[in-house]
Structures are given as C-alpha cells and as structure tokens.
Amino acid sequence: MTVVSRLSSMKARHLLPEQDQREIALHYVIGVLCVLACLAALIVMASDRAARGWAREIRAEVTVQVRPTGLESGSVAAARAAEVLAGVKGVGQVTALEPEKAKALIKPWLGDAILDDLPIPNLVSVRLDDKAPATVKALTDALISHDIDASIDDHSVWLKDVEQSALTIRLISIGIFFIIFTATAAVVGFATRAGLTARATIVEVLSLCGATDLFIAQRFQYRFARMAFESGLLGAAIAAGVMAVIKATGSSQSFALALPFSWLDLLILLPCPFLVALIAAVTARIVTLRLLGGKG
Amino acid sequence: MAQINEKKQLASSVTGFLPGDDAVVSFDNVSLGYGATSEADYILKSLSFQLPAGSFHFLTGPSGAGKTSLLKMIYLAQAPTSGRISLFGETVSSGDRAQVARLRSKLGIVFQEFRLLEHLNVFDNAALPLFVHGQSFRQYRDDVTELLTWVGLKNQLQAMPHVLSGGEKQRLAIARAVVTRPTLILADEPTGNIDYAMGLRIMRLFVELNRLGATVLIATHDESLVRASGMPVLELKDGHIVRRDLNTTVGGRL
Ligand SMILES: Nc1ncnc2c1ncn2[C@@H]1O[C@H](COP(=O)(O)OP(=O)(O)O)[C@@H](O)[C@H]1O
Ligand SMILES: [Mg+2]
Numbered sequence: 001m002t003v004v005s006r007l008s009s010m011k012a013r014h015l016l017p018e019q020d021q022r023e024i025a026l027h028y029v030i031g032v033l034c035v036l037a038c039l040a041a042l043i044v045m046a047s048d049r050a051a052r053g054w055a056r057e058i059r060a061e062v063t064v065q066v067r068p069t070g071l072e073s074g075s076v077a078a079a080r081a082a083e084v085l086a087g088v089k090g091v092g093q094v095t096a097l098e099p100e101k102a103k104a105l106i107k108p109w110l111g112d113a114i115l116d117d118l119p120i121p122n123l124v125s126v127r128l129d130d131k132a133p134a135t136v137k138a139l140t141d142a143l144i145s146h147d148i149d150a151s152i153d154d155h156s157v158w159l160k161d162v163e164q165s166a167l168t169i170r171l172i173s174i175g176i177f178f179i180i181f182t183a184t185a186a187v188v189g190f191a192t193r194a195g196l197t198a199r200a201t202i203v204e205v206l207s208l209c210g211a212t213d214l215f216i217a218q219r220f221q222y223r224f225a226r227m228a229f230e231s232g233l234l235g236a237a238i239a240a241g242v243m244a245v246i247k248a249t250g251s252s253q254s255f256a257l258a259l260p261f262s263w264l265d266l267l268i269l270l271p272c273p274f275l276v277a278l279i280a281a282v283t284a285r286i287v288t289l290r291l292l293g294g295k296g
Numbered sequence: 297m298a299q300i301n302e303k304k305q306l307a308s309s310v311t312g313f314l315p316g317d318d319a320v321v322s323f324d325n326v327s328l329g330y331g332a333t334s335e336a337d338y339i340l341k342s343l344s345f346q347l348p349a350g351s352f353h354f355l356t357g358p359s360g361a362g363k364t365s366l367l368k369m370i371y372l373a374q375a376p377t378s379g380r381i382s383l384f385g386e387t388v389s390s391g392d393r394a395q396v397a398r399l400r401s402k403l404g405i406v407f408q409e410f411r412l413l414e415h416l417n418v419f420d421n422a423a424l425p426l427f428v429h430g431q432s433f434r435q436y437r438d439d440v441t442e443l444l445t446w447v448g449l450k451n452q453l454q455a456m457p458h459v460l461s462g463g464e465k466q467r468l469a470i471a472r473a474v475v476t477r478p479t480l481i482l483a484d485e486p487t488g489n490i491d492y493a494m495g496l497r498i499m500r501l502f503v504e505l506n507r508l509g510a511t512v513l514i515a516t517h518d519e520s521l522v523r524a525s526g527m528p529v530l531e532l533k534d535g536h537i538v539r540r541d542l543n544t545t546v547g548g549r550l
Contacts, residue, residue: 014415014416014420015413015416015427017415201411202413204411205411205413205424206424206428207396207397207400208371208373208400208405208407208411209400209424209425209428209472210397210398210400210401210402210403210425210428210429210476211397211428212393212394212397213393213394213397215428292393293393294391
C-alpha cells in the first residue's frame with residue numbers, strides 16, 4: 001500500500017496538459033490588457049477628483065466687475081462695492097483688484113506704451129462661504145440697493161467646462177474598459193479555440209469515457225479563469241506600481257495637480273483579477289460548448 | 297444478482313435473441329458507406345442484429361471487413377449512412393450530445409490504438425472514467441489499484457504511458473475500459489499486442505465480467521484465440537453478417 005499512498009489524487013486541471021509557449025503569450029496579452037484597464041481606472045479616479053476640486057474652487061469664487069458712475073473713479077467704486085459685498089451674508093473674503101496690480105500683470109505682454117490707454121476693468125474678487133455661499137441674486141440685490149452698477153460673473157462658464165471635461169474623461173474611460181474587456185474575451189475565445197484544437201485527442205478520449213460537453217467545457221473554463229486571474233493580479237500590481245512611482249517621486253507638480261492620485265484609489269484595482277477571470281471563464285465555457293456542439 | 301444473470305444467459309442460450317427491449321445493442325437495417333455513393337460500395341450493408349443483455353460475442357472477419365467501423369457505430373463515434381441503432385432500448389438520435397454522453401457512460405471501450413492520455417500516469421489513466429463521472433480519489437483508489445494489480449501493472453502505477461511496452465499499454469487500456477463495470481464492453485483487437493498466455497488471461501477477464509452481467513463484443517482476427525475459447529462468433533464478410541452463433545456456449549473453454 002506504500003505505492004498507493006504516494007499517488008496523488010488527480011486534479012481537475014491536470015486533465016488538460018499545460019502548453020507553455022501558447023499560454024505565456026496569453027498570460028502576457030491578458031496582463032497587458034489588465035495594466036491598461038487598471039491605469040484607466042486610476043486615471044478616472046484621479047481626474048474625477050481633480051475636476052471636483054477645481055469645480056469647488058470655481059464655485060467658491062465670484063468676480064464682480066464694477067462700472068464707475070458719475071464722478072466716482074473706478075478704484076473708488078470698486079472699493080465701495082467691496083465694502084458692500086463684504087457685508088452680505090455668506091461672503092468670506094472680498095478683495096478689490098487694484099488697476100495698478102492688473103496693469104502689472106498685463107505689462108509683460110503689452111508693454112508700457114499701450115497700457116496707459118487701455119481701459120482696465122475694476123474687478124472685485126468675492127470668496128464665498130464654503131458652507132452657506134451667498135447666491136448671485138443676494139450679491140446683485142446688495143449692489144443695486146447701494147446704486148452700484150456692476151455685473152457678476154459666477155464662473156458658470158468655466159464650471160461647465162470643467163464638468164464637461166470630467167464627463168468626457170469618464171466616457172472615454174468607459175469606452176476603454178469596453179474595448180479592453182471585449183479584447184480580453186476575444187483573446188480568450190481565440191485561445192480556447194486553439195486549446196481545443198491542440199487537445200482534440202484528449203477531448204475525444206474524455207468524451208469517449210462518457211464526459212459531457214459541460215464537463216469538458218468546465219475544464220477549459222477553470223483553466224482559462226485561473227490563467228486570467230493570475231494575469232489580472234499581475235496587471236493590477238504593475239498598474240499600482242506605476243501609480244506608486246508617480247505619486248512617490250512627485251516629480252512634477254503639474255502632474256500631481258492634474259492627476260491627484262490617492263492611495264485609496266488602489267482599492268479599485270481589487271476587482272480587476274476577478275473581473276477578467278469571470279470574462280475568461282464565461283468566454284471559454286461558451287466557446288467550448290459551441291465548438292463541441294458543432295455550432296462553431 | 298448472479299441468479300438473475302444466469303437466467304438471462306440461459307434465456308439467451310436457448311433463443312439467441314431476447315425480446316427487443318432487453319437487447320443491449322439493436323441494429324435495424326444499418327448501412328455504412330463512408331461517402332460511397334453506390335450501395336454496392338458500402339462497407340456494411342443493411343445489417344440487422346441484436347446483442348441480448350449478458351451475451352458474449354467475438355466479432356470476426358478479415359482485415360478491412362468493417363469490424364472497427366461496426367464498433368464505432370455502437371460507441372457513437374460514427375453515424376450510420378442509413379438505418380436505426382438502439383442502445384439499451386434507446387434509439388440513437390444524431391446530434392444529441394447529451395444522449396451520447398449518457399449512453400457512453402454505460403460503455404467500456406478498448407480501442408485498437410489504446411488512446412491513453414500521454415500526460416497522465418498509469419493510475420490516472422485507468423481512473424479517468426471514474427473521475428469523469430465525478431468520483432473522488434478516495435472512492436476509486438482501492439478499486440483502481442486492485443484492477444491494475446490484476447492486469448499486472450502493480451509496479452507501474454506511477455509510470456507514464458510512453459515508457460510502457462505495447463502489451464502493457466494494452467492492459468492499461470483494458471483496465472480503463474472495465475474500471476466502471478460497464479454494462480456493455482466493446483473491445484477492438486484487445487489481444488493484438490500481447491502474448492498468447494496474457495491474451496487468454498485478458499479473455500478470461502472479459503468472460504468473468506460477462507458472468508457478472510456485462511454484455512461483451514470483442515473484435516478480433518485472431519482465429520486461434522477464438523477457436524480456443526469456444527465462444528460464439530459474429531462474423532463479417534463483404535458487408536454482411538455471414539455467421540452468427542447463438543449464445544449456446546457461454547463460458548466456453550476459458
Ligand atoms: N473514416 C473512414 N473513412 C473512410 N473509409 C474508412 C474509414 N474507416 C475505415 N474505412 C474503410 O472501411 C473499411 C473497413 O475498415 P475497418 O472498419 O477498420 O475494418 P476492420 O476493423 O475489420 O479491419 C476499410 O476498407 C477502411 O479502409
Ligand atoms: Mg479494425
């Protein structure tokens with residue numbers, strides 16, 4: 001009985017012999033697809049966070065352009081408007097942007113000569129309260145009641161722009177996910193077909209031993225699910241590594257501004273191996289059943 | 297169990313045929329052409345016969361007579377050109393994959409070319425049909441070991457098929473075919489690669505399984521073995537059954 005005790009029980013996956021060359025290629029392709037999918041997911045997370053941050057900034061600020069009336073000079077009118085606005089409920093800091101400062105800002109581009117004649121608008125920058133921001137109407141009413149002619153820009157055009165960009169990035173990512181998942185399914189389907197052909201004799205022997213199509217399909221299903229899971233794990237790890245390197249080195253400020261990664265984002269990578277395993281399993285099963293049933 | 301089988305064998309020894317629903321294999325005007333257009337060129341021509349439950353037959357005939365083809369039709373690897381085949385009282389319908397799997401699980405087949413799985417060891421090859429039917433290693437370990445001991449492969453349980461001799465492969469193929477205690481055993485030249493003594497031993501295994509209730513059909517062109525066994529013969533020639541012994545000598549001289 002010593003011989004028997006040395007025997008290992010036949011594992012389901014041993015029924016299909018490994019095919020190293022072919023499988024390394026499949027591992028590689030699925031791995032690459034997973035890296036791409038994971039990076040896309042991380043980028044969506046980060047760009048969404050960036051967009052939300054910008055939107056918050058934009059929403060928190062209102063610019064008021066004051067038009068001086070009668071004898072009042074521009075800067076006096078702006079100062080008066082700033083005083084009025086500061087008294088409105090829900091308004092934080094108010095700053096009248098002085099024309100000299102504005103000129104100084106433009107000077108490098110336009111030069112001294114033109115600058116003197118250039119009408120510089122009188123601007124007041126209004127920082128709104130984070131929790132209970134004042135409405136544009138409240139600001140307008142306050143200005144009107146003090147006979148100040150002004151127009152208020154709540155930056156809604158910019159806001160729309162930012163929101164539009166965020167939406168576009170999200171849509172593009174969904175498109176990328178869709179392409180990657182269908183590509184995964186296609187490559188697994190192709191590999192299943194090849195695997196079935198390469199192991200035709202084994203499949204036939206199993207069938208002659210009374211195996212159902214489902215039993216055979218399950219062998220391929222488990223085989224490819226396992227393979228995809230391993231590749232998915234590796235792909236997610238590589239994507240996480242890429243993100244870690246970007247975040248840790250912090251090489252470029254603007255990069256961090258555009259894609260503010262957070263370590264928590266890595267959680268979104270967790271489902272990746274399971275998702276590709278599922279796609280691979282379903283594809284392998286369907287393809288095997290179709291081919292065995294003579295419908296391929 | 298033994299009594300019932302004896303009864304069946306007695307019945308079949310008297311009549312040669314049992315009522316239709318007791319036939320394990322039933323051919324009704326079955327022809328096989330392999331693409332031949334003219335019926336004169338068919339390999340098998342309008343065969344009608346039944347194998348009663350518990351019967352034992354040698355399928356003989358010269359090389360190329362269609363023995364393998366006939367077995368293939370029985371194990372559903374080859375569809376007939378025309379005619380109707382029934383197994384275990386169930387009419388075979390083409391394209392019904394579930395039926396194929398269901399019927400095949402009652403068969404034990406020894407292929408002329410063995411068809412062992414080269415990547416599995418001797419033990420796993422023999423256990424394959426049990427594994428396919430969902431049995432666990434614990435469940436089949438002892439049975440498989442005992443069977444392999446019986447066919448003389450006790451010391452090669454973990455060997456891979458490619459290191460086995462022709463005779464050893466044949467014995468492994470036979471072990472795999474009978475490991476499920478099938479209702480119908482089909483063997484294609486099962487003694488082709490083994491010496492006379494081992495051939496007789498293997499034949500005795502088939503006869504023993506037949507005594508336990510299995511219906512057995514063995515294709516062979518080994519006339520001396522057939523004669524020595526004294527078992528009934530179904531002989532093919534020119535596409536027809538030219539000899540059909542009734543099951544009168546069950547047990548024969550084996
Ligand atoms: N798949 C096939 N396609 C076409 N002809 C075949 C095929 N298999 C066997 N044959 C032919 O059918 C005839 C019977 O073959 P076979 O059944 O193997 O005979 P046996 O087993 O009695 O030697 C032979 O002439 C053989 O060439
Ligand atoms: Mg033959």
